[in-house]
Amino acid sequence: MNGPWSELEDGFAAGRLFSQGVSYTYDDVILLPHYIDFPADAVDLSTRLSRRVPLSIPCVASPMDTVSEAAMAVAMAALGGAAIVHGNASPAHQAAIVRSAKSRRIPFVTDPAFFSPSDRIAYVTDFNSALYALVTESGTAKSRVVGVVALSDWESLADKNVPVSEYMRPAPASAPASCDFEQVAAFLAGEGLEYAPLVAVDGEVVDLVMAEQVERIRSFPKLGVPSLGPDGRFLVGAAIGTREEDKERLELLVKAGANVVVVDSSQGNSIYQIDMIKHAKNLYPQLDVIGGNVVTIAQAQNLIKAGVDGLRVGMGSGSICTTQEVCAVGRGQATAVYKVASFAKDHDVPVIADGGIANSGHIVKALVLGASTVMMGSFLAGSHEAPGVYEYQNGRRVKKYRGMGSLEAMTKGSDARYLGDTLKLKVAQGVVGAVADKGSILKFIPYTMQAVKQGFQDLGASSLQSAHNLLQSEVLRLEVRTGAAQVEGGIHGLVSYEKKPF
Ligand SMILES: NC(=O)C1=CN([C@@H]2O[C@H](COP(=O)(O)OP(=O)(O)OC[C@H]3O[C@@H](n4cnc5c(N)ncnc54)[C@H](O)[C@@H]3O)[C@@H](O)[C@H]2O)C=CC1
Ligand SMILES: O=c1[nH]c(=O)c2[nH+]cn([C@@H]3O[C@H](COP(=O)(O)O)[C@@H](O)[C@H]3O)c2[nH]1
Numbered sequence: 001m002n003g004p005w006s007e008l009e010d011g012f013a014a015g016r017l018f019s020q021g022v023s024y025t026y027d028d029v030i031l032l033p034h035y036i037d038f039p040a041d042a043v044d045l046s047t048r049l050s051r052r053v054p055l056s057i058p059c060v061a062s063p064m065d066t067v068s069e070a071a072m073a074v075a076m077a078a079l080g081g082a083a084i085v086h087g088n089a090s091p092a093h094q095a096a097i098v099r100s101a102k103s104r105r106i107p108f109v110t111d112p113a114f115f116s117p118s119d120r121i122a123y124v125t126d127f128n129s130a131l132y133a134l135v136t137e138s139g140t141a142k143s144r145v146v147g148v149v150a151l152s153d154w155e156s157l158a159d160k161n162v163p164v165s166e167y168m169r170p171a172p173a174s175a176p177a178s179c180d181f182e183q184v185a186a187f188l189a190g191e192g193l194e195y196a197p198l199v200a201v202d203g204e205v206v207d208l209v210m211a212e213q214v215e216r217i218r219s220f221p222k223l224g225v226p227s228l229g230p231d232g233r234f235l236v237g238a239a240i241g242t243r244e245e246d247k248e249r250l251e252l253l254v255k256a257g258a259n260v261v262v263v264d265s266s267q268g269n270s271i272y273q274i275d276m277i278k279h280a281k282n283l284y285p286q287l288d289v290i291g292g293n294v295v296t297i298a299q300a301q302n303l304i305k306a307g308v309d310g311l312r313v314g315m316g317s318g319s320i321c322t323t324q325e326v327c328a329v330g331r332g333q334a335t336a337v338y339k340v341a342s343f344a345k346d347h348d349v350p351v352i353a354d355g356g357i358a359n360s361g362h363i364v365k366a367l368v369l370g371a372s373t374v375m376m377g378s379f380l381a382g383s384h385e386a387p388g389v390y391e392y393q394n395g396r397r398v399k400k401y402r403g404m405g406s407l408e409a410m411t412k413g414s415d416a417r418y419l420g421d422t423l424k425l426k427v428a429q430g431v432v433g434a435v436a437d438k439g440s441i442l443k444f445i446p447y448t449m450q451a452v453k454q455g456f457q458d459l460g461a462s463s464l465q466s467a468h469n470l471l472q473s474e475v476l477r478l479e480v481r482t483g484a485a486q487v488e489g490g491i492h493g494l495v496s497y498e499k500k501p502f
C-alpha cells in the first residue's frame with residue numbers, strides 16, 4: 001500500500017489510521033467487512049493469556065474486589081477463560097480464595113455455613129444466604145460431615161434454642177471434590193440426591209452442591225473447554241502489588257496454586273514494578289508474570305526487557321476510572337491496544353486489552369487490533385458470580401461495582417497498599433457505583449462469544465491468529481466514524497424499543 005493513491009483503495013490500514021496523532025477508542029472506529037467463506041461456528045477463539053497460559057475463550061475477569069473472587073474464578077475457568085483474584089485483601093485471605101477456587105472442578109461456589117451438632121442457630125443470617133448448612137463433627141470444614149440443616153426445617157422450629165443435632169437431616173453420600181460438572185450431575189442423579197457434600201482427598205469439605213443448581217446450569221449453553229493448569233485443576237490467576245510486602249503475598253499465592261500473577265498498577269513502567277517482575281521471575285521461573293498497565297511502546301519495551309510473559313493495556317479506559325481526568329495521563333483504548341500489540345507481537349508477548357469493554361463489538365475490535373484477550377470489570381460485575389449481594393436502586397436489581405483506586409476500596413479494612421505509606425494526601429482515581437443484574441456469566445458469556453464469532457466471520461477471520469494476520473497484511477481496513485455515523489450505527493429514530501440480545 002505504498003504506491004500512489006488509487007480510486008480503488010478503500011478504508012485505512014490500521015498502521016496509517018493510528019499514526020495521525022489522534023487517540024481513538026473502540027466506538028471511534030469501525031471495521032470494514034471482508035469476505036465470508038466459513039460458518040460462524042467454525043471461528044476458533046482459543047488464545048493465550050500470557051506466553052505459556054492457553055485459554056479457549058479470550059475473556060479475563062479484572063482483579064477487582066467487586067469482580068473476581070472464587071465464584072468468578074471457577075465460572076471463568078469452566079468457560080475456558082480466566083479470572084485474576086484481586087489483592088485488596090490480606091495475603092492469607094487472597095491465598096484462601098485461590099485455594100478455594102482450585103479445590104473444585106465445578107463452575108459454582110455455594111459456600112455453606114458449618115455447624116457442630118451441639119451448636120444452636122439463632123439468626124437466619126447464620127445460613128450465609130444458602131438453603132442448607134453442613135453439620136460436621138467439629139463445626140469446621142476440616143472434619144467429617146454428620147448431617148445437613150435445611151433452612152426450611154430451622155424456620156419451622158417453634159423454639160430455635162435447640163442444638164442442630166435435634167433437627168438436622170442425615171448426612172448424604174459425598175462426592176469427590178475432583179468431580180467435574182458432568183460427574184457431579186451424574187452422581188446426584190444416580191444416587192437420587194437433592195444435595196451432596198464435595199469432599200477433598202484429605203477429608204476437607206469443599207462445598208455442598210445442590211441438584212437445583214445443577215439443573216439451572218444445565219439450562220445454559222454447554223460449557224466449553226475448561227482452562228486447567230498443568231496441575232489438572234482450574235486455572236486461577238492472582239494480582240500482586242509492587243511493595244516489599246507483596247513478596248510474601250506472591251509466595252502465599254504460589255503455594256495456594258496460582259497459575260499466573262498480574263502485577264497490578266495503573267502505570268506499570270516503574271522501577272517498583274520492574275524490580276517485582278525480576279524478583280518473581282527469578283524466584284519462580286516457571287510462573288507466568290503479567291505486567292502493566294501500559295499504553296505506549298516505550299512502557300511495553302521496558303516491561304518486556306524486565307521479563308514479563310504478558311502485558312495488560314489500558315490507562316483511564318475503565319468504566320469506573322477517573323485517571324485521565326485526575327492525572328491527565330492515559331490513551332484512547334483502540335490506539336493503545338494497537339500500538340502496544342504491534343510491538344509486543346515481535347517479542348511473543350500476548351496483550352490483554354483491559355477496560356472499556358461494554359459490548360461484544362468492543363471485544364471484536366480489541367482482538368482484531370492485536371489483543372489476545374480482553375479484561376473486563378463492569379461487563380461482569382453485575383453477574384451472579386461477582387462478589388456482593390444484589391440490592392434495589394429505583395426498582396432495578398443492581399450490584400455494587402467500584403474502582404480499585406476509589407477512596408472506598410483504598411481504605412478498605414486492613415489494606416494500606418493504595419494509601420501509600422509515604423503518601424499523606426489520598427486522591428481517588430476511581431468511583432463507587434452499581435451495575436444492573438446480568439444473570440450468570442455461564443449464560444451470557446457463551447452468547448457474547450457467539451456474537452464475537454459472527455464479527456470475526458464478517459471480517460473473514462477464522463481465528464485470532466488469522467485476524468492478526470489480516471491486520472498486519474493490511475487486508476483489514478477500518479475507518480474513523482463521525483459523531484453522526486456513530487449515532488447511525490446505534491439504535492435511532494424509534495419511539496420505543498426492546499433490546500433483547502439473546
Ligand atoms: N488501568 C487503569 O487505568 C487504572 C487502574 N487502577 C487500579 O487501581 C489500583 C491501584 O493502582 P495504582 O494506584 O497504580 O497502585 P500502585 O500500588 O501501583 O501505586 C500507588 C502508588 O504507590 C507507588 N508505589 C508503588 N510501589 C512502590 C514502592 N515499592 N515504593 C514506593 N512507592 C511505590 C506508586 O508509584 C504510586 O504512586 C490497581 O488495582 C489498578 O489496576 C487505578 C488507576 C488507573
Ligand atoms: O482509573 C482507574 N481507577 C480505578 O479505581 C480502577 N479500578 C480498576 N481500574 C481499571 O479498570 C478496569 C475495568 O474497566 P471496565 O469496568 O471498563 O471493564 C480494570 O481492569 C482496571 O484496569 C481502574 N482504573
Ligand SMILES: [K+]
Nearest residue numbers: 316317318321
Ligand atoms: K474512564
